Amino acid sequence: MTARSTSETARDIPEATVARLPVYLRALNTLADDEIRTCSSEDLASAAGVNSAKLRKDLSYLGSYGTRGVGYDVDYLRYQIAREIGVTQDWPVVIVGIGNLGHALANYSGFRSRGFHVVALLDADERRHGEHVAGVLVRPFDDLEAIVAEQGVAIGVIATPAAAAQDVADRMVTCGITSVLNFAPTVIAVPDGVDVRKVDLSIELQILAYHEQRKAQL
Amino acid sequence: MTARSTSETARDIPEATVARLPVYLRALNTLADDEIRTCSSEDLASAAGVNSAKLRKDLSYLGSYGTRGVGYDVDYLRYQIAREIGVTQDWPVVIVGIGNLGHALANYSGFRSRGFHVVALLDADERRHGEHVAGVLVRPFDDLEAIVAEQGVAIGVIATPAAAAQDVADRMVTCGITSVLNFAPTVIAVPDGVDVRKVDLSIELQILAYHEQRKAQL
DNA sequence: CTCGGTTTGTTCCCACGTTCACAAACTCCT
DNA sequence: AGGAGTTTGTGAACGTGGGAACAAACCGAG
Numbered sequence A, B: 001m002t003a004r005s006t007s008e009t010a011r012d013i014p015e016a017t018v019a020r021l022p023v024y025l026r027a028l029n030t031l032a033d034d035e036i037r038t039c040s041s042e043d044l045a046s047a048a049g050v051n052s053a054k055l056r057k058d059l060s061y062l063g064s065y066g067t068r069g070v071g072y073d074v075d076y077l078r079y080q081i082a083r084e085i086g087v088t089q090d091w092p093v094v095i096v097g098i099g100n101l102g103h104a105l106a107n108y109s110g111f112r113s114r115g116f117h118v119v120a121l122l123d124a125d126e127r128r129h130g131e132h133v134a135g136v137l138v139r140p141f142d143d144l145e146a147i148v149a150e151q152g153v154a155i156g157v158i159a160t161p162a163a164a165a166q167d168v169a170d171r172m173v174t175c176g177i178t179s180v181l182n183f184a185p186t187v188i189a190v191p192d193g194v195d196v197r198k199v200d201l202s203i204e205l206q207i208l209a210y211h212e213q214r215k216a217q218l
Numbered sequence C: 001c002t003c004g005g006t007t008t009g010t011t012c013c014c015a016c017g018t019t020c021a022c023a024a025a026c027t028c029c030t
Numbered sequence D: 001a002g003g004a005g006t007t008t009g010t011g012a013a014c015g016t017g018g019g020a021a022c023a024a025a026c027c028g029a030g
Helices: A015-033 A041-048 A052-060 A074-085 A100-107 A141-151 A162-174 A201-216 B015-033 B041-048 B052-060 B074-085 B100-107 B141-151 B162-174 B201-216
Strands: A071-073 A091-096 A116-123 A136-140 A155-158 A179-182 A195-198 B071-073 B091-096 B116-123 B136-140 B155-158 B179-182 B195-198
Touching: A015 A041, A015 A052, A015 A074, A015 B201, A041 A052, A041 A071, A071 A074, A074 B201, A091 A100, A091 A141, A091 B201, A100 A116, A100 B100, A116 A141, A116 B201, A136 A141, A141 A162, A155 A162, A155 B201, A162 A179, A179 B201, A195 B201, A201 B015, A201 B074, A201 B091, A201 B116, A201 B155, A201 B179, A201 B195, B015 B041, B015 B052, B015 B074, B041 B052, B041 B071, B071 B074, B091 B100, B091 B141, B100 B116, B116 B141, B136 B141, B141 B162, B155 B162, B162 B179
Parallel strands: A091 A116, A091 A155, A116 A136, A155 A179, A179 A195, B091 B116, B091 B155, B116 B136, B155 B179, B179 B195
Antiparallel strands: none
């Protein structure tokens, strides 16, 4: 995707692998909670719901962190994956659009516990300003630039209606945000160098409906 | 994935294509709202954020619904895609776990407007029972079997904490649900023939964080 | 009817991802 | 020390998906 021109220092990890690393990390955390110190690729793979060969190949992109004949040290591997993903540091995040979904996101404990913390909640509707959600003040959308500059925010979450999403994305990009998580049910366009990931609830249901319909046809 | 043994009547559409059909459908709806009657593959592709060659190939799996030299009839194509996905009919859905996220899902208008309607909200916590969310009564989780049987529910949504997700999934499968949309941050195991799709907010953020970290290293 | 312009449907090729299978490397037991 | 058993890391085969390019098909003008 991005052309890595000079100094091929960092090995580039396939996108499909990157998407699975967080799953492995969560599985390792669960194992660690159960005070399991070591696991085989088979153990971890079944906890993560994947094939063990795929797991080993995925991990091999990070380095050789296992021991043949033994397996992986849970804590060590956990740290290596966290470091590779970048969640050993803490990422400030802004959420725009404090409707039903924005509320749920602001309250979602999985963010804070996994290296992210919500530094601001923004909404265009001034009737919401001053309200506190999950202990964070809801502020005007126009405060975006100031907050991003002050806090060094790189990641923005869009939880607005579809009609507002592109405008919000444009403003985010303008003030320096380079990663966007979009919950609005619309396609947003961004310049090169900005990453967008989309989460769309009704699309997921429609995919299930397709398969469901196929099953019914037998 | 599923072995289609006999009567190869229905062409099987690649999974990647299935995942994009809802996007095309939404783009077509937007065009229809603007009273556009016809569009080229180029028009639709840019509205959907994909390459036009890919769009044409995707549509070709459904049949030949375009006219060379002209393009696609918006309404006709819209109907064909909707029929293929299965959203010309209405799918009953149950949501289990009425916390912050469950609330947001119950209130999400995109479901009803796209061929899905919430027939029941279930929660294990009896303090929530009797409450109405988005006009639907919150009922005990133990009512699951009765509701699924009565209403012919095939699709279940899990919005519980991670610890409860597997149990909920097991109960759903037992009473005949064959498609599950899982919002709980954990991997759930289901038997063959049951489809699971996972939506995981913190995983999406972690993927963004990985790329963000890579950008910062330049 | 024919010709030029347009747009679809499809073929071909390449890149990416998945899985198998096995050599390399480690532990433990005798 | 040596051999049996175990598990990782990886090379190779295979399948799926993406994109360029082009033939087929349609429209409209003359």
